[in-house]
Amino acid sequence: MSAITRDEVAHLARLSRLALQEDELDQLAAQLDVIISAVAKVQEVATGDIPPTSHALPLTNVYRPDEVHQGLSPEEALAGAPAVEDQRFRVPQILGEEE
């Protein structure tokens, strides 16, 4: 049985905000099936009493003094933007017409 279907890949692509082509979905479904079968072996060695490690270092909160520093100017911050209007990022419409 296939571990991951084409429909699942299409769903994951929507969640990931990737407008994939039909042929990409077919190709990815086949490749992910192979990859996931190979990586599923982590389940064989990982048993309940092993604590997970998310990070190589023990993570601690890092504080710094609340001091005023010079940040980026508006021009610098907007320099790489695909579209700018009135010193702001211009974005496509967020809400559809029905909303």
Place this chain on the structure above:
Amino acid sequence: MSSAEERAGIIRLSAAEIGAAVKAGTYSAVQVTEAFLDRAAEVDGDISAFLHIDRETALAQARSVDTRLAAGAELGPLAGVPVAHKDVFTTVDMPTTAASKILEGWRPPYDATVTARLREAGMVILGKTNMDEFAMGSSTENSAYGVTRNPWDLSRIPGGSSGGSSAAVAAFEAPLATGTDTGGSIRQPAAVCGLVGAKPTYGGSSRYGLIAFASSLDTPGPFARNVLDAALLHEAFSGHDPHDSTSIDAPVPAVVEAARRADVEGMRIGVVKEFAGDGYQPGVLQRFQEAVELLESLGAKVVEVSCPSFDTALAAYYLIAPSECSSNLARFDAMRYGLRVDDDGTRSAEDVMSLTRAQGFGPEVKRRIILGTYALSSGYYDAYYGSAQQVRTLIKRDFDAAFQDVDVLVSPTAPTTAFPLGERADDPMAMYLADLCTIPTNLAGNAALSVPCGLAPEDGLPVGLQIMAPALADDRTYRVGAAFEAALRSKNGADLLDSSPYAP
């Protein structure tokens, strides 16, 4: 103006020698920079190590170094030394793309900490080097701007993801280069190009201004033609950075001192027995075995060590790294910087985002985003991501147990020499096997170094010896690496790179 002969002499010098010559006034930083720019102009058409070189920008940096030195500024041992900089570090005066179409032409508004420290050290950034897109890959074939070729054999990969950096140093286009190592992306390209490459302790070098792939693994590190040069670059850009909350607030291990000490007398060296067998090229194992014997002849005590969880490291990595990548690459949303397509006034932000990401990302990046989204999704999280994190604990325990008995662990750096371009491009699992030996170190956050240990008899291509040490014991890897390098040089009567077709 230098003569052609003088230029040829300069590019053969080590970074340490160049730094000393600039300090002594034998050469100016401008002369040195011109020599390497000329070399790149001559050979980079064959190699394609660089994505961006701007002669004037590089020479302006060199002039500034000369001016500072003339004014009596106290600069470090690498002042005036050129460096090839991986295109994953932000640079205000050069484009930064991570070899992706989604960032084509982007000029960052700030320098990465590593970039800033190269400048403070008086180093000259020659240009930005090619890489696998967003550092995802082991061959530099996933770059949106074309492949880089291995100077030892132009039909083969230079390793990845820092393949442009390794190829630049191996072709003598730069004495030093920067890279990042997430699953082996410095050590594996160093090994297949016959160079020295280090993955510092995680948190030992800053990730600020590094375009993130997998945040719990990404580690900036150096490439060089010898161990001392690698140590000098390591020391130049490492150390605590308040801009990076995962940066370790501790002194940088004394790697330069260790590289100069270069002895293994009385050290205990563990051979990881899991790193052998199926999938390993016989010539790689042969050179590795000879390397172990050479270390023993230098006075090290060699023992076999078992790290059983290492067999599962690759699987855990290819769940953890894509999971972090799917999260990190969400920032490429076509809104604030980078590419935006199909914004025709009728489409929603979400549609423009999806269309832009589909067009801007290459196949490997899309594959990992989908894989990561799957591993993190409800219903699969515990089975995949959760289990992978438990494996990470087991790997850390294996390392901890091993380092109770030995000072360093050794293995081949990669299971094979450089494979032909295109050979594994359509087979992701075959490609992922290139990182088999390097990944456990990334998952545990430890330090490791790859040094050349000879040419494989079957194909005449370089083989790397990997030396692994506990976190913040990077100096041990340099001490062993330098001792080994000196012994191999004396055994062979020459450096490995002297036999490269691109040796000047």
